[in-house]
Amino acid sequence: MADIGLLERYQDFRTRRFLRHAERYRHWLPRWRTQKRRRILVVALAATLVYLATAAAVCLTNMRTGPLLVASAVLAFVTTRAVLQIVSGRQGDAPRDALDEWEIQQRDSARSIGLTVTQSLTVLPAMFLIVASGYDLDIDRPNLAYAGGLFVVTTLTLGACVPTMILAWTRPDPDTDPDDHQEPA
Template sequence: MADIGLLERYQDFRTRRFLRHEEQYRHWLPRWRTQRRRRALVVVLTLILLSMVAVGVVCVNDMKTGPVLWIPVCVAFLVTWTVLQIVSGRQGDAPRDALDEWEVQQRDSARSIGLTVTQTLTFVPAMFLIVAGALDLDIDRSNLVYSAGLLVLTTLVIGACAPAMILAWTRPDPDTDTDDHQELA
Protein backbone atom coordinates (compact mmCIF):
# COMPACT_ATOMS: atom_id res chain seq x y z
CA MET A 1 0.00 0.00 0.00
CA ALA A 2 2.84 2.41 0.74
CA ASP A 3 4.13 1.91 -2.82
CA ILE A 4 0.83 3.08 -4.26
CA GLY A 5 1.03 6.31 -2.26
CA LEU A 6 4.61 6.86 -3.35
CA LEU A 7 3.77 6.25 -7.02
CA GLU A 8 0.76 8.54 -6.86
CA ARG A 9 2.82 11.30 -5.24
CA TYR A 10 5.50 10.90 -7.92
CA GLN A 11 2.89 11.04 -10.71
CA ASP A 12 1.39 14.16 -9.14
CA PHE A 13 4.87 15.72 -8.97
CA ARG A 14 5.55 14.81 -12.64
CA THR A 15 2.21 16.26 -13.71
CA ARG A 16 2.75 19.53 -11.81
CA ARG A 17 6.28 19.86 -13.19
CA PHE A 18 5.11 19.09 -16.74
CA LEU A 19 2.30 21.66 -16.54
CA ARG A 20 4.67 24.28 -15.08
CA HIS A 21 7.15 23.70 -17.92
CA GLU A 22 4.36 23.65 -20.49
CA GLU A 23 3.21 27.05 -19.27
CA GLN A 24 6.77 28.37 -19.33
CA TYR A 25 7.54 27.22 -22.90
CA ARG A 26 4.06 27.60 -24.38
CA HIS A 27 4.85 30.85 -26.17
CA TRP A 28 8.37 29.98 -27.30
CA LEU A 29 8.94 29.58 -31.04
CA PRO A 30 5.31 30.19 -32.08
CA ARG A 31 6.08 30.12 -35.81
CA TRP A 32 7.67 26.67 -35.48
CA ARG A 33 4.53 25.09 -34.02
CA THR A 34 2.88 24.46 -37.38
CA GLN A 35 2.72 20.92 -38.71
CA ARG A 36 4.85 21.88 -41.71
CA ARG A 37 7.69 23.21 -39.57
CA ARG A 38 7.44 20.37 -37.05
CA ARG A 39 7.75 17.96 -39.96
CA ALA A 40 10.82 19.85 -41.18
CA LEU A 41 12.35 19.43 -37.71
CA VAL A 42 11.55 15.70 -37.80
CA VAL A 43 13.32 15.40 -41.17
CA VAL A 44 16.35 17.32 -39.87
CA LEU A 45 16.41 15.18 -36.73
CA THR A 46 16.22 12.02 -38.87
CA LEU A 47 19.20 13.21 -40.91
CA ILE A 48 21.14 13.95 -37.73
CA LEU A 49 20.34 10.51 -36.33
CA LEU A 50 21.50 8.92 -39.60
CA SER A 51 24.68 10.99 -39.28
CA MET A 52 25.18 9.52 -35.81
CA VAL A 53 24.93 6.04 -37.33
CA ALA A 54 27.43 7.03 -40.02
CA VAL A 55 29.86 8.32 -37.39
CA GLY A 56 29.55 5.02 -35.54
CA VAL A 57 30.42 3.15 -38.73
CA VAL A 58 33.36 5.49 -39.44
CA CYS A 59 34.74 4.74 -35.97
CA VAL A 60 35.20 1.06 -36.89
CA ASN A 61 38.22 2.00 -39.01
CA ASP A 62 39.06 5.61 -38.21
CA MET A 63 39.36 6.59 -34.56
CA LYS A 64 40.98 9.92 -35.37
CA THR A 65 38.15 11.36 -37.45
CA GLY A 66 35.16 9.50 -36.00
CA PRO A 67 35.14 10.87 -32.44
CA VAL A 68 35.76 14.40 -33.74
CA LEU A 69 32.70 14.06 -36.00
CA TRP A 70 30.63 12.85 -33.05
CA ILE A 71 30.81 16.18 -31.20
CA PRO A 72 29.13 18.44 -33.82
CA VAL A 73 26.54 15.76 -34.59
CA CYS A 74 25.65 15.55 -30.89
CA VAL A 75 25.42 19.34 -30.61
CA ALA A 76 23.15 19.45 -33.67
CA PHE A 77 21.07 16.65 -32.15
CA LEU A 78 20.67 18.41 -28.80
CA VAL A 79 19.62 21.70 -30.42
CA THR A 80 17.18 20.10 -32.87
CA TRP A 81 15.74 17.73 -30.27
CA THR A 82 15.20 20.58 -27.80
CA VAL A 83 13.44 22.72 -30.41
CA LEU A 84 11.25 19.77 -31.48
CA GLN A 85 10.31 19.07 -27.87
CA ILE A 86 9.39 22.71 -27.29
CA VAL A 87 7.27 23.13 -30.42
CA SER A 88 5.50 19.79 -30.00
CA GLY A 89 4.69 20.38 -26.33
CA ARG A 90 6.66 17.33 -25.14
CA GLN A 91 3.60 15.17 -25.74
CA GLY A 92 5.72 12.04 -26.23
CA ASP A 93 6.73 11.89 -22.57
CA ALA A 94 3.88 13.78 -20.94
CA PRO A 95 2.36 12.27 -17.79
CA ARG A 96 -1.09 10.71 -18.18
CA ASP A 97 -2.85 13.27 -15.96
CA ALA A 98 -1.67 16.17 -18.14
CA LEU A 99 -3.34 14.78 -21.27
CA ASP A 100 -6.90 14.14 -22.40
CA GLU A 101 -8.04 10.66 -23.47
CA TRP A 102 -7.23 11.16 -27.17
CA GLU A 103 -3.76 12.52 -26.37
CA VAL A 104 -3.06 9.58 -24.03
CA GLN A 105 -4.10 7.14 -26.75
CA GLN A 106 -1.88 8.87 -29.33
CA ARG A 107 1.05 9.06 -26.90
CA ASP A 108 0.74 5.40 -25.91
CA SER A 109 0.56 4.31 -29.55
CA ALA A 110 3.66 6.36 -30.40
CA ARG A 111 5.49 4.93 -27.36
CA SER A 112 4.63 1.41 -28.47
CA ILE A 113 6.12 2.11 -31.89
CA GLY A 114 9.17 3.67 -30.22
CA LEU A 115 9.73 0.52 -28.16
CA THR A 116 9.50 -1.64 -31.27
CA VAL A 117 11.95 0.65 -33.09
CA THR A 118 14.35 0.48 -30.14
CA GLN A 119 14.25 -3.30 -29.92
CA THR A 120 14.62 -3.81 -33.66
CA LEU A 121 17.40 -1.31 -34.25
CA THR A 122 19.43 -2.24 -31.17
CA PHE A 123 19.49 -5.83 -32.38
CA VAL A 124 21.68 -4.82 -35.37
CA PRO A 125 24.71 -3.37 -33.51
CA ALA A 126 24.40 -6.06 -30.84
CA MET A 127 24.65 -8.76 -33.50
CA PHE A 128 27.50 -6.86 -35.16
CA LEU A 129 29.37 -6.84 -31.87
CA ILE A 130 28.69 -10.54 -31.25
CA VAL A 131 29.71 -11.64 -34.74
CA ALA A 132 32.75 -9.35 -34.95
CA GLY A 133 33.82 -10.42 -31.47
CA ALA A 134 33.49 -14.11 -32.29
CA LEU A 135 35.30 -13.92 -35.61
CA ASP A 136 38.86 -12.80 -36.00
CA LEU A 137 38.11 -9.84 -38.23
CA ASP A 138 40.79 -7.33 -39.10
CA ILE A 139 39.25 -4.71 -36.79
CA ASP A 140 41.09 -3.14 -33.87
CA ARG A 141 39.26 -4.27 -30.72
CA SER A 142 39.08 -0.78 -29.20
CA ASN A 143 37.64 0.57 -32.47
CA LEU A 144 35.13 -2.25 -32.52
CA VAL A 145 33.96 -1.64 -28.96
CA TYR A 146 33.82 2.15 -29.37
CA SER A 147 31.95 1.89 -32.65
CA ALA A 148 29.46 -0.66 -31.33
CA GLY A 149 28.91 1.50 -28.25
CA LEU A 150 28.12 4.52 -30.41
CA LEU A 151 25.79 2.46 -32.58
CA VAL A 152 23.92 1.01 -29.59
CA LEU A 153 23.67 4.46 -28.01
CA THR A 154 22.37 5.88 -31.29
CA THR A 155 19.72 3.17 -31.66
CA LEU A 156 18.56 3.82 -28.09
CA VAL A 157 18.35 7.55 -28.84
CA ILE A 158 16.41 6.86 -32.03
CA GLY A 159 13.93 4.73 -30.12
CA ALA A 160 13.61 7.34 -27.39
CA CYS A 161 13.00 10.10 -29.97
CA ALA A 162 10.55 8.09 -32.07
CA PRO A 163 7.38 8.85 -30.04
CA ALA A 164 7.94 12.62 -30.10
CA MET A 165 8.86 12.48 -33.78
CA ILE A 166 5.71 10.51 -34.62
CA LEU A 167 3.49 12.87 -32.63
CA ALA A 168 5.16 15.97 -34.09
CA TRP A 169 4.64 14.58 -37.58
CA THR A 170 1.01 13.50 -37.17
CA ARG A 171 -0.51 16.17 -34.96
CA PRO A 172 -2.48 18.85 -36.79
CA ASP A 173 -1.71 22.54 -36.49
CA PRO A 174 -2.74 24.02 -33.14
CA ASP A 175 -6.01 25.91 -33.14
CA THR A 176 -4.77 29.47 -32.69
CA ASP A 177 -8.28 30.96 -32.38
CA THR A 178 -9.00 28.89 -29.27
CA ASP A 179 -5.67 29.86 -27.69
CA ASP A 180 -6.27 33.56 -28.38
CA HIS A 181 -9.77 33.47 -26.88
CA GLN A 182 -8.54 31.66 -23.77
CA GLU A 183 -5.80 34.25 -23.24
CA LEU A 184 -8.28 37.14 -23.53
CA ALA A 185 -10.71 35.59 -21.05
Protein backbone atom coordinates in the same frame (compact mmCIF):
# COMPACT_ATOMS: atom_id res chain seq x y z
CA MET B 1 0.19 0.28 -0.02
CA ALA B 2 3.13 2.61 0.63
CA ASP B 3 4.38 1.97 -2.91
CA ILE B 4 1.10 3.17 -4.40
CA GLY B 5 1.33 6.39 -2.40
CA LEU B 6 4.92 6.88 -3.50
CA LEU B 7 4.03 6.29 -7.16
CA GLU B 8 1.06 8.64 -6.95
CA ARG B 9 3.21 11.35 -5.36
CA TYR B 10 5.83 10.91 -8.07
CA GLN B 11 3.19 11.12 -10.81
CA ASP B 12 1.78 14.27 -9.20
CA PHE B 13 5.28 15.75 -9.09
CA ARG B 14 5.87 14.86 -12.77
CA THR B 15 2.54 16.38 -13.77
CA ARG B 16 3.18 19.62 -11.88
CA ARG B 17 6.69 19.88 -13.35
CA PHE B 18 5.40 19.13 -16.86
CA LEU B 19 2.66 21.76 -16.60
CA ARG B 20 5.11 24.32 -15.20
CA HIS B 21 7.52 23.71 -18.09
CA ALA B 22 4.67 23.69 -20.61
CA GLU B 23 3.61 27.11 -19.38
CA ARG B 24 7.18 28.41 -19.51
CA TYR B 25 7.85 27.24 -23.09
CA ARG B 26 4.32 27.76 -24.44
CA HIS B 27 5.23 30.92 -26.34
CA TRP B 28 8.68 29.91 -27.53
CA LEU B 29 9.25 29.47 -31.27
CA PRO B 30 5.65 30.15 -32.33
CA ARG B 31 6.41 30.00 -36.06
CA TRP B 32 7.87 26.52 -35.69
CA ARG B 33 4.69 25.07 -34.16
CA THR B 34 2.98 24.42 -37.48
CA GLN B 35 2.77 20.87 -38.76
CA LYS B 36 4.91 21.72 -41.80
CA ARG B 37 7.74 23.12 -39.67
CA ARG B 38 7.50 20.30 -37.14
CA ARG B 39 7.88 17.85 -40.02
CA ILE B 40 11.03 19.67 -41.10
CA LEU B 41 12.39 19.20 -37.58
CA VAL B 42 11.45 15.50 -37.59
CA VAL B 43 13.39 15.00 -40.84
CA ALA B 44 16.32 16.99 -39.42
CA LEU B 45 16.30 14.86 -36.26
CA ALA B 46 16.29 11.68 -38.33
CA ALA B 47 19.20 13.08 -40.37
CA THR B 48 21.20 13.77 -37.20
CA LEU B 49 20.68 10.17 -36.09
CA VAL B 50 21.85 8.89 -39.50
CA TYR B 51 24.83 11.22 -39.15
CA LEU B 52 25.55 9.77 -35.69
CA ALA B 53 25.42 6.21 -37.05
CA THR B 54 27.73 7.23 -39.89
CA ALA B 55 30.14 8.81 -37.42
CA ALA B 56 30.08 5.56 -35.44
CA ALA B 57 30.99 3.67 -38.61
CA VAL B 58 33.92 6.04 -39.18
CA CYS B 59 35.09 5.24 -35.65
CA LEU B 60 35.67 1.63 -36.71
CA THR B 61 38.70 2.66 -38.71
CA ASN B 62 39.56 6.23 -37.75
CA MET B 63 39.63 7.25 -34.10
CA ARG B 64 41.03 10.68 -34.91
CA THR B 65 38.19 11.93 -37.08
CA GLY B 66 35.39 9.68 -35.80
CA PRO B 67 35.00 11.14 -32.30
CA LEU B 68 34.96 14.67 -33.74
CA LEU B 69 32.14 13.63 -36.05
CA VAL B 70 30.36 12.04 -33.10
CA ALA B 71 30.67 15.25 -31.08
CA SER B 72 29.22 17.35 -33.89
CA ALA B 73 26.42 14.79 -34.43
CA VAL B 74 25.54 14.84 -30.73
CA LEU B 75 25.49 18.64 -30.69
CA ALA B 76 23.22 18.72 -33.74
CA PHE B 77 21.00 16.02 -32.22
CA VAL B 78 20.64 17.71 -28.83
CA THR B 79 19.78 21.04 -30.43
CA THR B 80 17.27 19.61 -32.90
CA ARG B 81 15.60 17.39 -30.32
CA ALA B 82 15.25 20.26 -27.85
CA VAL B 83 13.59 22.45 -30.48
CA LEU B 84 11.28 19.61 -31.56
CA GLN B 85 10.33 18.93 -27.94
CA ILE B 86 9.50 22.59 -27.38
CA VAL B 87 7.40 23.06 -30.51
CA SER B 88 5.55 19.77 -30.07
CA GLY B 89 4.73 20.45 -26.43
CA ARG B 90 6.65 17.38 -25.18
CA GLN B 91 3.55 15.27 -25.78
CA GLY B 92 5.62 12.12 -26.36
CA ASP B 93 6.75 11.93 -22.74
CA ALA B 94 3.94 13.83 -21.03
CA PRO B 95 2.51 12.37 -17.81
CA ARG B 96 -0.98 10.88 -18.09
CA ASP B 97 -2.62 13.48 -15.81
CA ALA B 98 -1.48 16.33 -18.08
CA LEU B 99 -3.28 14.97 -21.15
CA ASP B 100 -6.87 14.45 -22.24
CA GLU B 101 -8.16 11.05 -23.40
CA TRP B 102 -7.40 11.63 -27.09
CA GLU B 103 -3.86 12.82 -26.31
CA ILE B 104 -3.28 9.80 -24.04
CA GLN B 105 -4.42 7.46 -26.80
CA GLN B 106 -2.12 9.13 -29.35
CA ARG B 107 0.83 9.21 -26.95
CA ASP B 108 0.43 5.57 -25.94
CA SER B 109 0.19 4.47 -29.56
CA ALA B 110 3.35 6.42 -30.44
CA ARG B 111 5.15 4.97 -27.41
CA SER B 112 4.19 1.46 -28.47
CA ILE B 113 5.69 2.06 -31.92
CA GLY B 114 8.79 3.57 -30.27
CA LEU B 115 9.26 0.44 -28.15
CA THR B 116 8.93 -1.79 -31.21
CA VAL B 117 11.48 0.32 -33.10
CA THR B 118 13.86 0.20 -30.14
CA GLN B 119 13.63 -3.56 -29.76
CA SER B 120 13.90 -4.24 -33.47
CA LEU B 121 16.78 -1.91 -34.28
CA THR B 122 18.91 -2.54 -31.21
CA VAL B 123 19.26 -6.16 -32.26
CA LEU B 124 21.31 -5.01 -35.28
CA PRO B 125 24.25 -3.44 -33.40
CA ALA B 126 24.11 -6.21 -30.81
CA MET B 127 24.45 -8.82 -33.56
CA PHE B 128 27.19 -6.73 -35.17
CA LEU B 129 29.15 -6.75 -31.91
CA ILE B 130 28.64 -10.48 -31.43
CA VAL B 131 29.69 -11.39 -34.96
CA ALA B 132 32.51 -8.85 -35.28
CA SER B 133 34.05 -9.81 -31.95
CA GLY B 134 33.95 -13.48 -32.88
CA TYR B 135 36.05 -13.07 -36.01
CA ASP B 136 39.51 -11.70 -36.48
CA LEU B 137 38.53 -8.71 -38.57
CA ASP B 138 41.05 -6.03 -39.37
CA ILE B 139 39.52 -3.71 -36.75
CA ASP B 140 41.19 -2.65 -33.54
CA ARG B 141 39.24 -3.99 -30.55
CA PRO B 142 38.90 -0.57 -28.86
CA ASN B 143 37.56 0.87 -32.11
CA LEU B 144 35.09 -2.02 -32.39
CA ALA B 145 33.86 -1.56 -28.83
CA TYR B 146 33.57 2.23 -29.19
CA ALA B 147 31.76 2.06 -32.53
CA GLY B 148 29.50 -0.78 -31.37
CA GLY B 149 28.56 1.19 -28.28
CA LEU B 150 27.75 4.20 -30.44
CA PHE B 151 25.58 2.03 -32.71
CA VAL B 152 23.65 0.78 -29.66
CA VAL B 153 23.26 4.29 -28.25
CA THR B 154 22.06 5.53 -31.63
CA THR B 155 19.37 2.87 -31.91
CA LEU B 156 18.23 3.38 -28.31
CA THR B 157 18.12 7.14 -28.87
CA LEU B 158 16.13 6.70 -32.08
CA GLY B 159 13.62 4.51 -30.26
CA ALA B 160 13.30 7.09 -27.50
CA CYS B 161 12.69 9.84 -30.07
CA VAL B 162 10.12 7.97 -32.15
CA PRO B 163 7.08 8.90 -30.02
CA THR B 164 7.89 12.61 -30.22
CA MET B 165 8.66 12.31 -33.93
CA ILE B 166 5.36 10.54 -34.64
CA LEU B 167 3.30 13.01 -32.63
CA ALA B 168 5.08 16.02 -34.12
CA TRP B 169 4.51 14.63 -37.60
CA THR B 170 0.83 13.69 -37.18
CA ARG B 171 -0.60 16.30 -34.85
CA PRO B 172 -2.57 19.08 -36.52
CA ASP B 173 -1.62 22.72 -36.24
CA PRO B 174 -2.33 24.12 -32.77
CA ASP B 175 -4.90 26.60 -34.09
CA THR B 176 -7.14 23.89 -35.58
CA ASP B 177 -9.89 22.10 -33.70
CA PRO B 178 -8.69 18.60 -32.65
CA ASP B 179 -12.25 17.26 -33.08
CA ASP B 180 -11.87 17.84 -36.82
CA HIS B 181 -8.96 15.41 -36.95
CA GLN B 182 -10.31 12.50 -34.93
CA GLU B 183 -10.88 9.24 -36.71
CA PRO B 184 -14.50 8.13 -37.17
CA ALA B 185 -15.74 5.64 -34.60
